[in-house]
Amino acid sequence: MNRVPARRPALSKRRRKGKHATPPVTARRTKAPAGSDELKVVGQRVPLFDACEKVTGAFKYASDIRLPGMLVGKILRSPHPYARILAMDVTKAQALPGVAAVLTPDDVPEGEWGERSFNYRGRVLNDKPRFAGDEIAAVAAVNEHVAEAALALIEIKWEVLPHVFGVMDAIKPDAPQVAPYGNVRSTVVEAGDLQKGFKKADLVVEHEAAMGNQSHAPLGRNACVVSWEGDQMTLWTGTQTPFPLRDELARILKLPQNRVRVIGMPTGSSNGLWWACNFQFIAAYLARKAGRPVKIELTQEEAMATVKRRETPTVWGKLGVKRDGTFVAMHVKHYFDNGAHGFKAYPFESVSDLWGRHRPAIRFEFYGVNTNTPNAGCMRGVGDLTISFCTEPLIDKAAAALGMDPLEIRLKNHIIAGDPIHSQKNIYKRFNVPFPGERLTSGAMDQCIKRGAAAFGWKDKWRGFGKPTAVNGNKVRAVGMACACHICGGRHLGSPSVIVKVNHDGSVNLLTGVGRMGQGVETTQAQIAAEELGVPLESITGTHADSGVCPWSPSTVGSVNAHQTGMVTRAAARDAKKQILALAGREMKVPPRELDIKDGWIYAKARPKKRIAFAEMTRKVHPEWLTPPYIIGRAAGNLPVGRIAKMFMAHFVEIELDVETGVSKLLKVVAVHDSGRIINPAVCENQVAGGVMIGGGFVLSENLVWDPKTGRVLNPNFADYKILNALDAPLLDISFAEVIDPVGPFGVKGIGEGATCPTPSAIGQAIYNAIGVRLNAPFTPERVLEAIKEQRTGGRAA
């Protein structure tokens, strides 16, 4: 299924510099990092492998899978936010002609599924559903008409239970307990003595921030197709986490892992939504009961209202600062709504360490809280987006009080390579492994800030905190900036493994277990393998995410692939290269260590004219095997102990706010990212552009709403749930501070998740500068207008 398009445009010989092809995105590649001239494939702006198939509609998603004899599965959900099923009568549904199976809570294990990297704990079908939309039964039938008719025939007697919707209500000891293990889970990240830290401070500021509900708003629905052959199962679904899904299915189905084959299909947009999701587990049980393949395809409403959403945060923070702007103490309490089945205590707390240059005492507390609302969990930028939405205004308050510029105070306090990282501590604690101490591998926050400010024209536009850049009648222009950082995978996610097969004709198969979510991983991993192996990119074809074929990989989460998986892909390619050079050494009568491969040629480093074509070498009959050699390069491994990479970014935004209507328009965004060396600028620019739209949408227009009484989501569609679309896109200026990371393959770090993180805070600062009031997100026109009115009345009263 990972076919390479018939015609893939050849690599451009010279690197295209400067402007990107499609305005309004400006992409800068200001300075190629050292050593770039040596690289042939990494760093090139090559088109995505699957671009042709995607734009022609030939690309296959899970929804496109059809099997002979396949049934359609549909899910029945709870209409109540919290209730117990007293009796469920499925006889009428079962008797309906065309119904093959009805699955009820009695057909699934008592135990809950949920693995450590998942945001979910729950039974496959719940007899005590925890939110309006929770799965309680399912039907498999010959087609959707029959399946839907059968759902309507299931009769249920309910005992409705008292529910709790708000995080702060659910924390109270007498609140309804949503999950059997209690509503609250917590984690603390700390270093130094907080009390002493605050004593050293000349100034202490506080801030409390809250944000709305963001939906992953998938542009494509997802499906799951399951087929059983005896006690062996094959499952097709769009997923970021093919192997952890396989492992969890095997655990709960009590099957050996080799008898569960998960074929991870590309997702539409995922942004953290399509991991292991409950409908996949329902499909597995339903197909087994029906004795025929079953396909469950979620509707748009199900995809938006019942799978997952971003955790809703409430964040309080306190910062102690010296007169010169040095941070001495930072205390943050981050409450987040896990919804009904979310199960998290820590949301990737990288920002806890971001301002640690002068070793302030830090204490970051995280409270994940279950409520009777739709499941919540990771969404792109998880944790660091929401933490920084409090810490950035906190820093601004301090800067304003000290008379500092927002850039100056940040430049003074951000971490640099070699600084200690505390945020992973609790993960080691969770696994009872002693914390080895960790230090940052590389960091160019300073370059992100400085280059961004220059490209944006910050000096000309900044007028001071709470001051607009320009006022023209009812239109106010203002600017804002913010910083963030995020992880690039992590050791705790697991060790990726990769296979590089070199065929007799010199072509190469690359096998990885990564999830395909439109992030271009098929292309960028191939670029890494091609670079290491010294062959043209065109000779590599990938197969990914098929657990029956590919080696194990961690979940594709936390921007893991470029940095962590890439390191292993490079090692696997290096392993293949070693084997080829050993054969070539014998053939060429040159010690292998004196050979190298480049552009498809194996050559002697000292005498480059002594060479043999890569494909000629692989085609030669091996004197002992009497066939050409078969070369399998392989590697499994993890990041080094004690060193950890983070990506850094600074976003600068300009908005225009209409003080009569409260509407803010995002005019311009300058984004500078340190993601180490950039494997493929086109891919990374798209990552950043998408991240800005998601981050901007979160604070400007998006908000998932549920009815205050029934808890049912009211806007599970794109008419009522408003994402920023192409017409709302700002002018984008994207560039990269390419600092070469000492751990990542060719110096690469991650990019995808972090792209969303600074935009909301930068817009928040701009709104403050426009109207002089700090607001919680979303900055909906009504909220902005209300603030303007209140300020005016307040002003008059004073």
Place this chain on the structure above:
Amino acid sequence: MSIRDKFDLALYDPQPAAADCPQGPITAAGGYACFDSLPPFEYVNAESVAEAVTLLRTHGAEAALIAGGQDLLRRLRNRVHAASPRLLVNIKTVAPKLDAIVETGDGVQIGALATLRQVESSSLVRERYSLLAQAVHAAGPLQYRNRATLGGDLCQQVRCWYYQASGNAYPCRRKGGSECPALEGDNRQHAIFGSRDCVAVCASDTAPALVALGASVRIAGPGGERTVAVEDFFTARGNVLAQDEMVTGVHLPFPESGSLGVFEKFTQASLFDPAVASIAVVLRRDHGVCGSARIAFGAVSPAPWRSLRAEGKLAGERLGAASAGRAAEAAVSEAWPLECNGYKVDIVRVLMRRAVLALARANSSDA
């Protein structure tokens, strides 16, 4: 069999058509289900208006008309109603086709089946009724305007998220129930003017424009045709159409000489979102002074909201900042916002003021 064979062969079971499938109740009794298929129905191509009306009469509530289908099909798929029509009467096939846009002695006649795209592209409309062209353009993206018809736009259901909830989750007053879940619920989208019986707002962007233009709707029924002013077409829970009636066209009177018009739709995000509020104003301007004015707001009440108070305040006034402010205050003086939609009052005020200022500046041209 290899996975690849399975994938490519795609052997299907013979699938029964929806109509042949056993039928249960239309919505789930004990649970909440999201539907993905259209419920079964028969489909008839009506050859004449008379035939369509006869079918409506014969089948009563079991029958529904379909033209562009932009509103109806979504409601059917989502099982928005307790019962679903068994018969869809396609009126795109009636002869003569109901999509003509022609000049008559006293105005312009637009067939109910003219697509929104046809309306906005018509030179008759663009030259004489530019505010209608603007309203039609704002109704939705091009693909939508290519399908949706003017008659359908007027007859479309409200987009209240309680009314439109899948599986008929809230059998509200508009559906014949006794409760309005929006009154106590999240009512940020809902009405600030008019009756509180049902607080869903009229979703049509063209309706306020047609009201301001003094347009009327032509309705065919068993007893022949009747004409109703667009202003009187909408009722607290729907419209004046009887079960066996259909809209056949819209009649626009010629604008009085010296008439100016403006239409403005305010959305939170991009233009094609549902309106927070919209405004259509047609007035006569004589040396900077307003003669008579017709002012209608959209998306603020179950019907297009004609603001007689604002009209009264403007009549005889010099168009400018002062009269704009007075008209704006008059426009909102009748508003009774609910808990979550006070913002709409602010927007109505802004729209009114901006409309007057735009008309004060406008070069004299047609409405």
